[in-house]
Amino acid sequence: MAQQTDIETLKHQFAEFLRRKQYRNTPERGKVLDRIAEMDRHFSADELYVTMNAKGDRISRATVYSTLDLLTKCTILMKHRFQGESAHYELSSRMPDHDHLICVECGRIVEFRERGIDDIGERVAQGLGMTAVNHSLQIFAVCPDPVTCEHNKGDEA
C-alpha cells in the first residue's frame, strides 16, 4: 500500500540474488519475504518467527534467522541494532533513507527523514576508495522536561 516497491519486484530481486549466488530458491525463503512485506514495520527475528507460525506457516527459527541474513545481504532488508534490544529489520524500500531518533529517557523511537545523510556517506566512502551501500544514523535525545516524557524510566542524566 504505502509500499514504494511492490512485492513482486522484491521477490524477483531476491530470486535473482539467490540464483547469482547459487543459493537455492526454497518455499521457506519465499514465504519469509511474503510475510515481511505484509508487516510494513520494524520487527525482530523472533517476532517474525512467532507471526509466521501463528499464521500457519511451519518454519523454524533457524530458517528465519538464515533467511533474514540473506535478505540483509542483498539489501532488501535493513538491519538495525537499537540500544539494548535484539536486532530489528525492515524493508529498505518501506521508507528509503530514513533514520531514527531515540529518547534516552523512555526509549521511544521516532523515524525521520533528512536529506543529505546519504551524501555524507558517499563522500566519506569515496574518500577511502569505497562505495557506500547504506547507513544507519541514530540520534539520542531527551525531553526538555522529565514530565513531558511520560515513559520516563527515572534514569535521566
Add this chain to the structure above:
Amino acid sequence: MAQQTDIETLKHQFAEFLRRKQYRNTPERGKVLDRIAEMDRHFSADELYVTMNAKGDRISRATVYSTLDLLTKCTILMKHRFQGESAHYELSSRMPDHDHLICVECGRIVEFRERGIDDIGERVAQGLGMTAVNHSLQIFAVCPDPVTCEHNKGDEA
C-alpha cells in the same frame, strides 16, 4: 596524551553525577574510569574486565557492566553497537563527534569526522521539541573490487 579532556575533569564530572543521583562513590567506580582513560580506544565490557584483572584490580563483571552503564548515562562514555558484535564503549571526549564506516565485506571499521552531523541531530530533535544528546552514524560500504578487500569473508552481495 591525545586526550581532549583530562582524567581529573572526567573524574570530577562522574563524581558530580553520582552525587546528584545519590549513587555512591565507590573505589571500584573510580578505578573503572581510571582504566578506561588509560585505554584510549574502543573496548567491550569483557575486554575491560580482563584488562583490569590483568592489571591487578580485583573487580567483578557485574560491577564493570554496572559502572559502564552509569558512565554511559552521564555521557562520559559513548556506547556503540556494531553489527553482530558485543557493545563497544569509548570516551566521548576521546574524539568528539566522530563516526564509523564499516566495510560490509571484511568488517573493518574506519573512524571519520564529518561536520554537520550533529547539526542535523539538533535540528531533528528540536523539531520534536527535544534536545539532542549525541548520535551514532554508521556508514556501510564495500570495496570496488573484492580483491582490494583482503579480509573478504566471501559473502559479498
Add this chain to the structure above:
DNA sequence: GTTCTTGCAAACCCTTTGCACGTCT
C-alpha cells in the same frame, strides 16, 4: 545502622550450530 554496592554463580535472552531428514537442482 541502614541502604546501596560488590562479587559470585546461575539464569537469561538472542543467536548460532550439529545432526538427521527432506528437498532443490
Add this chain to the structure above:
DNA sequence: AGACGTGCAAAGGGTTTGCAAGAAC
C-alpha cells in the same frame, strides 16, 4: 544422485540478576 536447506534441540556468548557479605553514607 548429490549438495544444500530445514527443523529441532542443544550449545554458545554477552549481559543481567538474586543473594549474601561488605562498604558508603
